[in-house]
Amino acid sequence: MIGIAVVGYGYWGPNLVRNISEAAGAHLVSVCDLNVERLAAVKSRYPAVTITDKFEEVLRDPKVDAIAIATPVSTHFKLAMQAMMAGKHVFVEKPMASTTEEAARMVEEAARRRLVLAVDHTFVHTGAVRKMCELVESGLGDMYYYDSVRVNLGLFQHDVSVIWDLAVHDLSILDHVVQERPVAVSATGMSHVLGEPENIAYLTLFFESKLIAHIHVNWLAPVKVRRTLIGGSNKMVVYDDLEPSEKIKVYDKGITLNPNSQAYGEKVHQMMVGYRSGDMWAPKLDMTEALKRELDQFVECIEQNSRPITDGQAGLRVVRILEAASRSLAQRGRIIELEEARRIA
Numbered sequence: 001m002i003g004i005a006v007v008g009y010g011y012w013g014p015n016l017v018r019n020i021s022e023a024a025g026a027h028l029v030s031v032c033d034l035n036v037e038r039l040a041a042v043k044s045r046y047p048a049v050t051i052t053d054k055f056e057e058v059l060r061d062p063k064v065d066a067i068a069i070a071t072p073v074s075t076h077f078k079l080a081m082q083a084m085m086a087g088k089h090v091f092v093e094k095p096m097a098s099t100t101e102e103a104a105r106m107v108e109e110a111a112r113r114r115l116v117l118a119v120d121h122t123f124v125h126t127g128a129v130r131k132m133c134e135l136v137e138s139g140l141g142d143m144y145y146y147d148s149v150r151v152n153l154g155l156f157q158h159d160v161s162v163i164w165d166l167a168v169h170d171l172s173i174l175d176h177v178v179q180e181r182p183v184a185v186s187a188t189g190m191s192h193v194l195g196e197p198e199n200i201a202y203l204t205l206f207f208e209s210k211l212i213a214h215i216h217v218n219w220l221a222p223v224k225v226r227r228t229l230i231g232g233s234n235k236m237v238v239y240d241d242l243e244p245s246e247k248i249k250v251y252d253k254g255i256t257l258n259p260n261s262q263a264y265g266e267k268v269h270q271m272m273v274g275y276r277s278g279d280m281w282a283p284k285l286d287m288t289e290a291l292k293r294e295l296d297q298f299v300e301c302i303e304q305n306s307r308p309i310t311d312g313q314a315g316l317r318v319v320r321i322l323e324a325a326s327r328s329l330a331q332r333g334r335i336i337e338l339e340e341a342r343r344i345a
Helices: 013-022 036-045 055-060 073-085 100-113 127-138 162-177 267-272 290-304 312-330
Strands: 002-007 026-032 050-052 066-069 089-093 117-120 143-153 184-190 200-206 212-218 220-232 236-240 248-257 273-281
Touching (some): 066 290, 089 290, 143 162, 162 200, 162 212, 162 220, 200 312
Parallel strands (some): 002 026, 143 212
Antiparallel strands (some): 220 236, 236 248
């Protein structure tokens, strides 16, 4: 049994505690939080679990093999590094760090100590995104675009902008689904609360191929929207996370091109571009809770000394884009080239 401690029992911590307490092969050893009322709630629901407000006690506990960190982003680097230096495997909330440099150091530390470093990119483990990945690999053809809208009213964050809070989800999905890394990013946005980070933003990601990705995130929308469109040369996909059952819909629609057309004048466009409209179908999805699947994989990776799907490298790639997008945002949308971007087979 892998002993796991949870640090941070705020918004996401209770979900981690619940899933770890139910995970096969894992044992919830302790929960650490600075808020004594939160710790009292843990003790009431999980009387056998040790509670503490001192992180040092978690680090010293020999029964703790791994630490799940669900604290503010600004604390991730310090806590994760201390945990790994104490020989603990780490599962850290998204985004994994505040800067690319911090994220890179976390990856290096995990590799040096041969520890598992997993980043909580939960959406990657949903049945919908896993199915979307299968479709991209098998039937969509050449990727044309990734277009996402992720908006709602709140929750305003004081330490990070809407990009670091909401766009991180789409960036992690994009990193997993698309077999190509972006080479540049442009971002525009605005803060409507004095002294607070941007609450609305638009990101555009550029690739070496003709693929383009656009992400719209907003804390000031009157409705909640979680919708993604992926266009390919063969088929197109609509992913609506708020749909209760048919979250993924596949459309056999698109265009057909005839570049060898011999037409002239006004008929050239008509001859070159044709439209195809076929069936729509909604594939059956695995409805297993994403966080459960993610934590089960984390435990399995510790046992087998293997790498999780959303490992430190995946987290680092996302932080690199977030940091570049923030720079672009500060310069009113200037295109920022991404270092070390590369096409993968």
